Amino acid sequence: MSAPTRTPSGAPAHLTGAGGGRVGDDAQRPDGVLKVRGEFAYGSDLWMEDMLWGVTLRSPHPYARIRSVDLGAALAVPGVHAVLTSDDVPGEKVYGLELADQPVLAVDVVRYQGEPVALVAADHPETARLAASRIQVDYEVWEPVTDARVALGHPTPDRPDTSPPRDQVHDAPAEVTELSRESAHLHPQGNLVRHLKVRKGDPEPAADVVVVGEYEVGMQDQAFLGPESGLAVPAEDGGVELYVATQWLHVDQRQICSALGLPPERVRLTLAGVGGAFGGREDLSMHVHACLLALHTGRPVKMSYNREESFFGHVHRHPATMRYEHGATRDGDLVYVRAAIYFDGGAYASSTPAVVGNGGTMGVGPYVVPNVHVDCYGAYTNNPPCGAMRGFGSVQTAFAYESQMDALAAELGMDPVELRCRNAMEEGSPTPTGQVIDSPAPVAELLRRLQAMPLPPEAATGDDVDLRDMPGGVSNTTHGEGVRRGVGYAVAYKNVAFSEGYDDHSTARVRLEVVGGEAVATVHTAAAEVGQGLVTVEQQIARTELGVEQVTVHPKDTSVGSAGSTSASRQTYVTGGAVKAACEAVRARVLERARTVVGRPVADLRLDGGEVVSDAEGIAVPLADVLGDEAVEETLEWRHRPTEAVDPETGQGFAHVQYAFSAHRAVVDVDTELGLVKVVEMACTQDVGKAINPQAVVGQIQGGTAQGLGLAVMEEILIRDGRVQNPSFTDYLIPTVLDMPPMRIEVLECADPHAPYGLRGVGEAPNISSGPAVLAAIRAATGLPLTRVPVRPEHLTGT
Amino acid sequence: MRLTCTVNGTEQQVDDVWEGESLLYVLRERMGLPGSKNACEQGECGSCTVYLDGLPVCACLVAAGQAEGRAIGTVEGLTDGDTGQLHPVQQAFLDAGAVQCGFCTPGLLVATDDLVGRSLAEGRKPADAEIREALAGNLCRCTGYEKILDAVRLAADRMSEAGR
Ligand code: FES
Ligand code: FES
Numbered sequence: 001m002s003a004p005t006r007t008p009s010g011a012p013a014h015l016t017g018a019g020g021g022r023v024g025d026d027a028q029r030p031d032g033v034l035k036v037r038g039e040f041a042y043g044s045d046l047w048m049e050d051m052l053w054g055v056t057l058r059s060p061h062p063y064a065r066i067r068s069v070d071l072g073a074a075l076a077v078p079g080v081h082a083v084l085t086s087d088d089v090p091g092e093k094v095y096g097l098e099l100a101d102q103p104v105l106a107v108d109v110v111r112y113q114g115e116p117v118a119l120v121a122a123d124h125p126e127t128a129r130l131a132a133s134r135i136q137v138d139y140e141v142w143e144p145v146t147d148a149r150v151a152l153g154h155p156t157p158d159r160p161d162t163s164p165p166r167d168q169v170h171d172a173p174a175e176v177t178e179l180s181r182e183s184a185h186l187h188p189q190g191n192l193v194r195h196l197k198v199r200k201g202d203p204e205p206a207a208d209v210v211v212v213g214e215y216e217v218g219m220q221d222q223a224f225l226g227p228e229s230g231l232a233v234p235a236e237d238g239g240v241e242l243y244v245a246t247q248w249l250h251v252d253q254r255q256i257c258s259a260l261g262l263p264p265e266r267v268r269l270t271l272a273g274v275g276g277a278f279g280g281r282e283d284l285s286m287h288v289h290a291c292l293l294a295l296h297t298g299r300p301v302k303m304s305y306n307r308e309e310s311f312f313g314h315v316h317r318h319p320a321t322m323r324y325e326h327g328a329t330r331d332g333d334l335v336y337v338r339a340a341i342y343f344d345g346g347a348y349a350s351s352t353p354a355v356v357g358n359g360g361t362m363g364v365g366p367y368v369v370p371n372v373h374v375d376c377y378g379a380y381t382n383n384p385p386c387g388a389m390r391g392f393g394s395v396q397t398a399f400a401y402e403s404q405m406d407a408l409a410a411e412l413g414m415d416p417v418e419l420r421c422r423n424a425m426e427e428g429s430p431t432p433t434g435q436v437i438d439s440p441a442p443v444a445e446l447l448r449r450l451q452a453m454p455l456p457p458e459a460a461t462g463d464d465v466d467l468r469d470m471p472g473g474v475s476n477t478t479h480g481e482g483v484r485r486g487v488g489y490a491v492a493y494k495n496v497a498f499s500e501g502y503d504d505h506s507t508a509r510v511r512l513e514v515v516g517g518e519a520v521a522t523v524h525t526a527a528a529e530v531g532q533g534l535v536t537v538e539q540q541i542a543r544t545e546l547g548v549e550q551v552t553v554h555p556k557d558t559s560v561g562s563a564g565s566t567s568a569s570r571q572t573y574v575t576g577g578a579v580k581a582a583c584e585a586v587r588a589r590v591l592e593r594a595r596t597v598v599g600r601p602v603a604d605l606r607l608d609g610g611e612v613v614s615d616a617e618g619i620a621v622p623l624a625d626v627l628g629d630e631a632v633e634e635t636l637e638w639r640h641r642p643t644e645a646v647d648p649e650t651g652q653g654f655a656h657v658q659y660a661f662s663a664h665r666a667v668v669d670v671d672t673e674l675g676l677v678k679v680v681e682m683a684c685t686q687d688v689g690k691a692i693n694p695q696a697v698v699g700q701i702q703g704g705t706a707q708g709l710g711l712a713v714m715e716e717i718l719i720r721d722g723r724v725q726n727p728s729f730t731d732y733l734i735p736t737v738l739d740m741p742p743m744r745i746e747v748l749e750c751a752d753p754h755a756p757y758g759l760r761g762v763g764e765a766p767n768i769s770s771g772p773a774v775l776a777a778i779r780a781a782t783g784l785p786l787t788r789v790p791v792r793p794e795h796l797t798g799t
Numbered sequence: 800m801r802l803t804c805t806v807n808g809t810e811q812q813v814d815d816v817w818e819g820e821s822l823l824y825v826l827r828e829r830m831g832l833p834g835s836k837n838a839c840e841q842g843e844c845g846s847c848t849v850y851l852d853g854l855p856v857c858a859c860l861v862a863a864g865q866a867e868g869r870a871i872g873t874v875e876g877l878t879d880g881d882t883g884q885l886h887p888v889q890q891a892f893l894d895a896g897a898v899q900c901g902f903c904t905p906g907l908l909v910a911t912d913d914l915v916g917r918s919l920a921e922g923r924k925p926a927d928a929e930i931r932e933a934l935a936g937n938l939c940r941c942t943g944y945e946k947i948l949d950a951v952r953l954a955a956d957r958m959s960e961a962g963r
Contacts, residue, residue, distance in 0.1 A: 706944070
């Protein structure tokens with residue numbers, strides 16, 4: 001079966017070039033030229049001569065029973081080739097990342113607005129949409145459960161009554177436990193997805209000063225620009241080839257195989273071009289659907305969501321409700337933190353268990369706290385499913401713990417940076433889970449360096465005012481009257497890679513050969529390039545370890561072993577580690593062979609410039625003379641050091657392999673009369689251990705900062721009674737170039753001795769500390785407590 | 800319906816176009832020019848920006864029929880057709896590190912080409928505030944825009960240097 005092609009874009013290509021560059025250099029991305037020429041084939045660009053278009057019919061209701069589905073009118077539309085429901089799913093009807101609880105297509109009940117109910121394939125996307133609209137579904141509409149605390153039978157401010165809501169799905173009552181009194185169970189095992197407890201030190205500590213706060217974080221969307229999309233092509237062996245924009249090919253493959261009832265060798269995945277991911281592509285979207293339609297029709301089927309469907313087609317960041325209590329001595333030493341954290345997981349589990357793991361284990365921030373009592377819950381509700389998004393479980397808690405640090409500083413009359421530095425973690429500090437930090441943790445240094453950076457000039461006044469610098473911009477809402485400036489700081493940390501005993505590995509295949517007289521390395525991994533620049537890092541590592549200039553990146557597919565997920569800031573570390581290890585294995589074999597040719601012991605030899613070099617002898621032998629026309633290839637699996645599950649009662653254990661640290665300073669101008677915020681400058685310091693590609697590292701910090709700023713002041717999926725109110729870029733706002741201020745960035749490189757090249761994962765930390773800094777700055781400008789993000793104008797004007 | 804127009808200097812004719820199809824759909828799905836992107840199809844993101852008779856527009860908001868007889872320029876037309884050499888704006892985006900996932904890039908390249916071209920025609924380089932205003936309709940989710948601004952400045956510098 002031929003690969004999908006079109007003019008001028010081809011199927012996912014071998015990437016070569018561009019300009020060279022080793023570890024530590026600003027290397028250019030090998031897919032860059034294709035991207036600026038408009039020739040890079042994203043999932044939505046794939047095309048085959050005889051392909052059909054697939055569309056999804058989704059539930060309009062957050063919670064309902066399906067009485068009946070009538071497909072007749074849809075099937076009668078000319079140009080329609082298939083209409084499918086859950087009856088047509090040949091294998092397991094439910095799937096999931098961690099727990100298999102989500103139907104491929106709804107089975108009897110829908111649990112969120114937008115749940116897929118039926119599929120259509122037709123020869124034009126409009127025909128398919130028309131047919132989908134003619135499917136008759138008869139729903140018995142139920143009242144949705146829309147608050148995580150209510151779902152668990154825990155009290156809320158508006159609902160002190162803890163009697164559980166009415167059970168509508170399951171006949172038998174759920175198990176009622178001391179910790180989760182849930183019984184209106186949306187799923188057979190109850191509404192509790194996970195409860196993580198951290199218990200450390202004295203259970204009844206006493207402190208001189210206590211601050212208590214309740215915080216709320218709204219539901220953020222990843223809002224990647226490239227829609228969910230892909231092309232499924234039926235294969236001659238009865239299997240299917242899927243070209244798809246995703247984050248983890250092998251976890252997709254496992255779930256697709258299970259739903260299709262096919263073995264892995266008959267479900268082959270290749271990564272299509274990915275237009276951003278940020279966690280939103282970790283779960284399946286159109287993957288199984290397109291495969292079902294392709295297998296059913298015997299034709300290639302393309303699916304590509306439009307923006308509205310995209311809002312329903314992927315998981316979001318968990319909204320959170322948090323209560324924190326901080327106790328400290330008069331001098332400002334933290335004595336204890338108590339916290340109750342609720343994550344609303346929505347209708348299906350997705351990665352809620354791991355989000356709860358992060359939220360709970362790191363929920364007090366990068367501080368040394370002797371006594372900790374944290375309860376972190378993830379619950380099922382009838383809201384949209386929530387799962388992975390950049391910063392994963394840490395973004396939400398950082399808003400709370402950093403707000404608490406500011407409140408505590410105010411209570412103590414201390415400088416907020418001083419208070420943070422006084423309690424900052426450092427190398428050797430214990431974490432709340434009893435782990436000892438065994439690599440640099442420059443928390444105080446990050447803050448001090450921020451503080452030392454110059455502040456932007458004061459806002460102009462009078463005739464010098466440029467409206468474009470004012471809150472409200474050229475809408476001409478103010479010339480500076482009522483505008484106040486504020487400065488805020490925040491620091492955060494995040495675990496890198498998968499935690500809690502997960503077997504977190506990556507696989508790399510590296511080949512070295514001489515082609516047309518030139519030494520060429522080929523790197524083959526299944527690690528998803530989603531825009532972050534992993535393909536560049538793979539080339540840089542191969543150039544460094546094998547001393548060659550030409551490195552080809554093989555298309556990402558399932559013909560090589562799993563690389564794990566492109567998430568948790570882990571790919572440069574884990575797949576980078578795998579590529580390095582595979583290169584070392586190749587190098588060892590090449591040098592062993594060179595030993596006889598050069599006549600020097602292996603220890604005296606190295607690879608550089610496409611030659612075997614012996615510095616002692618001052619000689620260099622071209623690789624062509626050593627390898628001839630033979631290729632040396634090695635494939636190996638690489639793991640970071642193991643972590644362990646935490647104790648279920650105390651949360652203690654070696655849970656995380658590495659931490660990334662970043663800090664932000666935000667400067668804002670707030671029009672206090674209209675409640676408009678203009679972020680004037682963002683400054684960031686981050687420790688990256690080793691910047692493999694400094695230009696790309698800075699790009700990650702800038703992009704992460706923007707997403708954190710977005711959550712602080714504008715981004716929220718508004719839900720009313722389980723229904724999404726704003727599924728468009730007209731109403732869900734992400735920062736534009738007018739919203740983003742200039743940034744000052746300082747990158748520290750304090751090597752982590754446990755990691756390849758000493759590097760630390762980069763992508764998430766800046767997304768965690770930026771929002772809380774903006775919130776702190778707005779608070780400083782207005783004097784308002786501000787306990788909810790995103791901050792809206794009405795929070796600032798009290799209207 | 801039949802649609803005839805000029806795309807990147809070449810006459811194009813396509814048949815069986817539905818009334819409801821946008822120029823973006825026709826370019827991407829009927830003419831084999833998927834360079835212009837489809838991030839929102841609602842006129843909110845700028846990823847589909849193309850030239851229509853020399854003016855930048857969101858191709859997703861232009862009905863296919865409106866393009867009849869007109870000249871369209873897309874990202875595919877920026878590269879020199881004869882030499883294959885990248886346009887200075889394309890090169891600047893690469894050199895500045897302004898491309899991550901790249902989904903916003905084609906639209907930004909057209910918008911930048913328009914801005915820099917207009918400014919240089921007036922004998923000056925665009926100021927930062929102007930750049931921000933000109934690109935305010937182009938969303939990028941990956942970069943935080945800093946390197947995009949760097950790229951625009953770099954392109955303007957190089958093009959004004961070359962034009963001298
Ligand atoms: S796709 Fe046209 S503006 Fe977004
Ligand atoms: S580079 Fe990904 S949206 Fe701009």
